[in-house]
Each structure stands twice: as C-alpha cells, then as structure tokens.
Amino acid sequence: MSHYKPYPVYKDSGVEWLGQVPGHWAVSPLKYVVTFRSGGTPSKDKQEFWDGDIPWASAKDLKKEQLEDTQDHLTELAVTSGAASLVPAGSVLVVVRGMILARIFPVAEAMVPMAINQDLKALHASSKLDGRFLAHLLRGLADESLCRLEEAGHGTKALRMEAWTSMQLTIPPSEEQCAILSHLDRETVRIDALVEKKARFIELLREKRQALITHAVTKGFDPNVKMKDSGVEWLGEVPEHWAVCKLSFRYSVELGKMLDEKKLTKTSLVPYLRNQDVQWGAINIQNLPEMDIHPAEIERYTVMDGDLMVCEGGDVGRAAIWRGESSVFGYQKALHRLRPRLQNTDTAEFFFFSLLTAKKRGVFEESDSKATIAHLPAEKFRQYRFAFPPKREQREIADHVRIESDSLDVLLTKTARSIALLKERRSALITAAVTGQIDLREAT
Template sequence: MSQVYGLVPSEKVSRKSLQSENYAGGKLVAQDDLVLNRLKAHLGVFARAKESGVVSPDYTVLRPIGDISVKYCESLFKAPIYVGEFRRRTKGIVEGFWRLYTDDFYNVTALLPPREEQDQIVAYLRAQDAHIARFIKAKRELIKLLTEQKLRIIDHAVTRGLDPNVRLKPSGIEWLGEVPEHWEVKPLKRWVRINARTLSEKTDPDFEFRYVDIGSVKTGRLVKELEHIRFEAAPSRARRVLRRGDTIISTVRTYLRAIWYVDEDADDLIASTGFAVLTPGKGVEPEYLGYVIQSSSFVNRVTANSIGIAYPAIAETVLGRFLVALPSTVDEQQSIVAHIKSESTPLDDAITRAEEEIKLIREYRDRLIADVVTGQIDVRGWRPGPDDVASDEELAVLGDDETELREDELGDGGE
C-alpha cells in the first residue's frame, strides 16, 4: 500500500523484494472495501480497493455497512483531525512499529452525512482536484524546463571550461569527446573516496538523524523536507554518513538521476545505501565535483551502464572506474564553480518559487478536504462545470514528483 497511490497490485511493483512469494495468511479484499495499514494509520494510510485481491495480514479490511460511500470515508479518515485521533489511539513503543488495532479504530466516531451529501462531497473534491492537478502539472513542466537550462550551463562549463580559445585534446572517453589539453583524466576512484563513512550497527538507539532516501533527491537538489528518525526505528538501509562537501548519486533506479551536493555543515545527515557517497580527495574542489556528477555526460553513462530493466542499478566498483576529466588546478575549478553559480542563480530561484507554489497548493488541498468532509464548507448547492472533469490519469499528478513507487511507501513496515 502506498500513501500516495493507494493499493497497488503486486505486478505493478518493480521491486521484486516488495512482492510476496506466499499469500498464506493474507486477507481477502473486495472491490470498494476500505483497507487500513495498521502500522501507518497515524499517517492517514487508508485506501479504497479498486479491485478484488489479497492484502497483507497486517492490514485491516473494512467493509461498509448500510448506505456509506467508501470514497467519502477514504477522504474523511485522511483529514488531520482524524489522523491525529488515530495517532492518539495507536499502541507501541517505537514509532515504526506503532499499530492501530481494529477495536481502537471502531471506537473512533465518524461523521456521516446523508448518502446523497457524501456523493456530493466526493464529486466536489474530485472537481477541485482537477484544477489543482493542472496547476501542479504546469509548475512541474516549468521546473523541468528550468532544470534543463541549468544543465546546459553545467555541461558546457565542466567539459570545456571558461576559455573559448583553449586548445583541446582527446579525452579518451568516448562519451565525453575532447577536453582542454591541460585537464587531467583519471578514474573517478582516483579523484574521490567512495562510501568513506558508515553508520555502525552499534550506534546509540536514540541517535536522531535526518534521513536522505531516494525520494528526497532530484538532480542537484532536495525536493522535500528530510524526515527526522531515531536509529532504533530507522530502516536498515539508513547507513551512509554524509558530511559537507560530499556528493551523493543514486546507484539504484538510476534513471531518477538523484544527485545532491551536500552544502551544509551537519553531523546528522544519513543517506540510504541506495546512494554512493563521493568524498573529494586532494586537488578536487568539492562543489566542482558535484557539478561534474550532475552533468548530462556523466549521468548518461551511469544509466547506460546500469543493469536491470524495472529496477536498474550500478555497482560502486563500476562507478569508480569511470574516467573523469578535471581542471589541473583547484583555482580553475573554483572559477568554473563561480561561473556556474552566477549563470544559474536566476534559474535556481525560479525553481524554488515553483516548488514553493506546489507545496502551498498541496497544503490548500489538504485543508480543503478536511473542511469539506467535516462540514466546515457546505457544498450541497455546488454544481459541476465543464472544466471540473479530469481522468484518473490526469489526477495522478497529485502524487509525488515520481510516478515510480518509493520503497518506503510500500509493504507493512519495511526494513
């Protein structure tokens, strides 16, 4: 079950490790049943079953009694007032293993208007979603365009430098071509240390850190506020220790191009083992390395050498063998960094504004749903207009930036 996409048939999950090999003990679910993930009820993880099947034994399957709209209940139970109530009633010591037991769920009082009004609420919210989805889609397309413009600036600077008259030489790298003749070409592992620091299994259980998973990162930036989590409740993949000056690149689902340069002083940043952490060595300007790893030529080689179709990945040893061309002096690297930052700052500012607008419209949507399903906004007199219609495909944009399911959204607790 996904917090964003609801119940997802196992054949649509790309990670085989997230697919059950044995359905013994599973619970039967019929179309239009309401399914609760008991481990994530305090996050509002409820979903309407769009088809019949079998779900995890750790889920609770709820079937409506009488004339009740499951779509209405799905929205109702995700409202902040209900999520807070479910959180209050969960039991368990560690958050990752909190459970909302069925009897405790049954003790929560539900607001149920007449069926006709329930259907009106569902129709109204879907109509509003149509407008919100179009807004988000337009902002995402703008972000994509701005990101492409920034990458063109980076690509030229890290492959040709700043002197238009510089003499070039063959790099010996088929995918890179010629580079300035005074630049040095070495395997990446000669420029950096890979995965230099790892969180020990003996770490204090109460150690709290900010967790960087694959879904947190897009090319060159973080795309969501990092989750604070204690070591005791952390997934087993939360092990890569980050420091200022590191660059991380995803080695799983490499088509996502999740790359980030760590530009803050912190001792509480831990990344998933789905990343390779590159710590620059002597003679390498850290931020310049970050731009090189973001460049189209490098990323394209990573994706071309990844193994697997549904869940492509690349080994750190293969990554380390990639030849990389760098200016021979740190001074030149720093000059290129200053140029890139100067040229791309207006683009970065525009991307930040667009992301903030998406965040605000999502907050508005959450508030709107809560107000409508709890009767704060009366929609009984509302009538749909011609622009209030959207297909399920169009509404999918209301999910995360990635159409791919994040590994931490699935299963019944995870690692």
C-alpha cells in the same frame, strides 16, 4: 476557503475533538457503519501462488487514491486454495500497521477486486455511507486516526484497533453525500492538475540545471574552442587544452577512520562526519557523534576548509565541500576526503560539479547489471578518469554554474512551496467538507 458558507444550524457532536456538526447530520462510531476485512501473505515458498494476474495490495501500493493495480500479484491457485481472499471493487483500503503510519495515513479505493496483505484492512460501507464518501471521510480525519497509534516493535506503528474503530464519524444524509462528492471531485481534479503541472515544471528546471552542469564540466562555455576525444565514454569530446587523467593524478583520496567502539579511550575525542551527514552540496554538523583521533592521526583523519567529502557507501559519489569550520572534525570510513594535490592546479568547486555529472551519467554503476555499487573503494575511485580545465577556467565555470543554479533553485523552492500549499488546501477542503464546516449543497 472564505468563499464557502457554513451551515445555518449546528449542534454539539458530543465529541470534544469534533466539536459542532450540522444540525441534521448524524454522528456514529466507525465500527457501526462499516464492516472490516483482513488480509494475509501466502507462503513465499510456494511459487505457484505468485506472479499471477490478481493484484495483491500492501502499504507500498497505497500511493494513489484509486488503486487499479499493484506491484505484486497472486495466482488463482492462491485464492482457490484459501491462501488469500479477494476484497471487492469499491472497498476502502487503509494501512493499519507499518512504518508509514509514523508520517501519513494512506487511504485508497480498490477499483478492481484484489487481495490485501496483513498490514491493510478493507472497509465496506453500510447503507448509510457512500463508499467514496467514506474514503474522503477517512482522509479528512487522518490526523485523528494517527492519534490512535501504538508501537508495534522495530520502529513500526500500528493502529489501536478498538480506539480507531470507535472513532466518531460525521454522517450526512445520502443525497448530501452525493453533493459533497460532486464538489470534491471537481475541486480535487482541478487542484491535482495544477500540482501535476507544477511538478512537471520542477522536473524541467532540474533537467535544465543538470544540462547546464553537464555541458559546463565536459565542454566549457567557449563555443569556438577546439575539441578532442577524451577517450572516456561518459565525457565524450572535451576542449583540446583540458587534461584528461585519473583522479589520483590530481587529488589525494583518503578514506576516513574505522570506528572501533571497543578501542574507544575517550582521551582524544573529536566529532566526526558520517555518510548520512554528507548530502549533495550540504554537510550536517549538528549532534555529531565522537571518536578517538589521536594527535598523530589528526592530519590524516580530519577535514579542513575546501575539502571535498564523497560518500564511499550508500548513495555512492554523493558529495559536498567542507566550509569554514575552525574546530577539529574527523570523518568516518564511509567517506572519502579529496584534496587537490596542487592548490594552484585544481579547485574542489569545479570537481564537485564533475562528480554530480558522473553520478547522473551512471559512472558509479556496474556496467553489466546497472546496479549501484554498494561501496566505492578508494583504489577504484582513484582510477576513474575525469576532465580538468586550467584552474582559472575551473573557477570561472564553477562560478557561472553556481550563479545559474542559485537562480534555478529560487524557482524550484518557490514552485515546491506552491505545490505544498495546494496540497494543504486540498486536504483542508476535504476535511472541511466531510466534517460539515462548509455547506456544499449549492456550491458551484
């Protein structure tokens, strides 16, 4: 933002964290320039209050800066009976209580009349403030708002309302607010368009990578190979010389040890992997808990180089390969350990990509409801059918996919970083504009 000029004259705001402000700007506590409206939740037991046409906003809706609709809706009866009330269009909505405050401070403008729940406040600007300027002002001072939190139980955060409503705001003259808004509108629209373009590019890269992987593990890379019907819907046709069989014919599938803290003796403690430690292609080994694994159980409940660890619950089928640790590590019952039955027949690197494709194609979903299975029992897992090329071809396919994926990952990382920088620039611009660090009165 080096091309922006500062104001010619500044004064001390009298607020340590705010510092200098333009000489002709006012400074005022939030509670003196806005009025507040609270919300609530009508009884869930009264169906006549729900699924109407009136938007009812909660924290999950404040993902956009301008809110025209919400996930949940109320009926007219909910409002006329007094179970809910409407805030007018133009209200500035903020989250004052919720787990989301541990990360961000959402601010949105209500574009239509709507009801809000008890975790939100609706702010109405006085004549000194343009409502849209107020929204940008609160976004620009988000870090200061988050400095005024308290614990609200069960990991939830809440604003300390007296401290927050006493937070000092910068108040430019009305015509200057309009100039600032005009410039922010132009710049944020331009930045948002760039972010959207780059986000779409990331989607295309991910689609390209998945298409590469899917083709590799179901068709191979020989365009002239004879094909056959695999007999498995999600596989379709596969090369004629590939085997198609149940997982149990090629891999041993062992579920980890059930953790029983009542029987913990602490005589044979071993760090162990949990479901959350296994992410796609990566395994966490930092700050692992420990469990008793007796010497007689070591072979059954520990991992060795090349084992494929697969999530039994949660994000069913998520997998990663265990690599290189010589120390003894166990694994909990929430994970499957897969090992090729014959080392000269299969390689976990290839089957990792097969699992990724199976997951993307909904193999681990219920055929009726399409709801993800909460758990994948070992016996059920063993019955799934997969395609298996000869081991040499498995290695060639896995190596090719890994090289191509690594190249795409470089682009993905670079693009994601570019998006993060654009978002940082957007936030910094808003903060600088609404606190008077830059003079936008004649900016083009």
